[in-house]
Amino acid sequence: MxxxxxxxxxxxxxxxxxxxxxxxxxxxxxxxxxxxxxxxxxxxxxKVAPTEPKVEPQVEEKPVESKQEEVQLNVEAKETSAQNSVDFDHEIVSPMVGTFYEAPSPEDDQYVQVGDHVDQSTVVCIVEAMKLFNEIEAETKGEIVEVLVDNGELVEYGQPLFRVKNK
Structure with a gap:
C-alpha cells in the first residue's frame, strides 16, 4: 500500500x-x-472491499443566519468534542518527524499501554528519523490514558502521541 x-x-x-x-x-x-x-x-x-463497513457520523447541515449563530454552533461543537474526549493532564508529543514504533523490535512487548504508570524517564516509544531510532521519554509522571497513533505510523513534529493523567 x-x-x-x-x-x-x-x-x-x-x-x-x-x-x-x-x-x-x-x-x-x-x-x-x-x-x-x-x-x-x-x-x-x-481492489478488495473492506470486511466491515465504516460508519461515518452524519452531520445535519443547517443554513447559518448570522455570525453570532455560527460562533455559537462552533462553541457547541467544541463542547461536545471535549465531552467525548478522554480526561488527561498532559500530552506526550513527537519531537521530530518520523515513524512511530511502540516497541524496541517487532518481537518485543510495547513500551507502554493504556493504564501503565510512567515517570519522567520512562521510555514510551521510538521515533525513527533518517535511520536513527530515537527513544522518546514521557517527561511527566502519571498514567497513560490514551495512545493516539498506531505502530508504524508516520508522525509529524509536535503531533500528540500519548495522553497522560497526572497522579
Missing part, C-alpha cells in the same frame, strides 16, 4: 508533467489520477 507521502509525490509529478492520465496498481491498491482543466484529480480505490 502506498504511503501518503508517496501519493503526494505522485500527484506533484503528474501535475508538473504534460501527461493527462496516470494509473498505478500494487498490492491490491489502485491509484488513478486525471488532469482536468489543468488540475490533478486523484481517485484511489482498494
Amino acid at each position: 502506498l504511503k501518503v507521502q508517496e501519493i503526494r509525490e505522485l500527484i506533484k509529478l503528474v501535475d508538473e508533467s504534460s501527461i493527462s492520465d496516470f494509473s498505478y496498481e500494487a498490492n491490491g491498491t489502485k491509484v488513478s489520477m486525471k488532469k482536468e482543466n489543468g488540475e490533478v484529480v486523484q481517485v484511489a480505490a482498494p
Whole structure:
C-alpha cells in the first residue's frame, strides 16, 4: 500500500508533467489520477472491499443566519468534542518527524499501554528519523490514558502521541 507521502509525490509529478492520465496498481491498491482543466484529480480505490463497513457520523447541515449563530454552533461543537474526549493532564508529543514504533523490535512487548504508570524517564516509544531510532521519554509522571497513533505510523513534529493523567 502506498504511503501518503508517496501519493503526494505522485500527484506533484503528474501535475508538473504534460501527461493527462496516470494509473498505478500494487498490492491490491489502485491509484488513478486525471488532469482536468489543468488540475490533478486523484481517485484511489482498494481492489478488495473492506470486511466491515465504516460508519461515518452524519452531520445535519443547517443554513447559518448570522455570525453570532455560527460562533455559537462552533462553541457547541467544541463542547461536545471535549465531552467525548478522554480526561488527561498532559500530552506526550513527537519531537521530530518520523515513524512511530511502540516497541524496541517487532518481537518485543510495547513500551507502554493504556493504564501503565510512567515517570519522567520512562521510555514510551521510538521515533525513527533518517535511520536513527530515537527513544522518546514521557517527561511527566502519571498514567497513560490514551495512545493516539498506531505502530508504524508516520508522525509529524509536535503531533500528540500519548495522553497522560497526572497522579
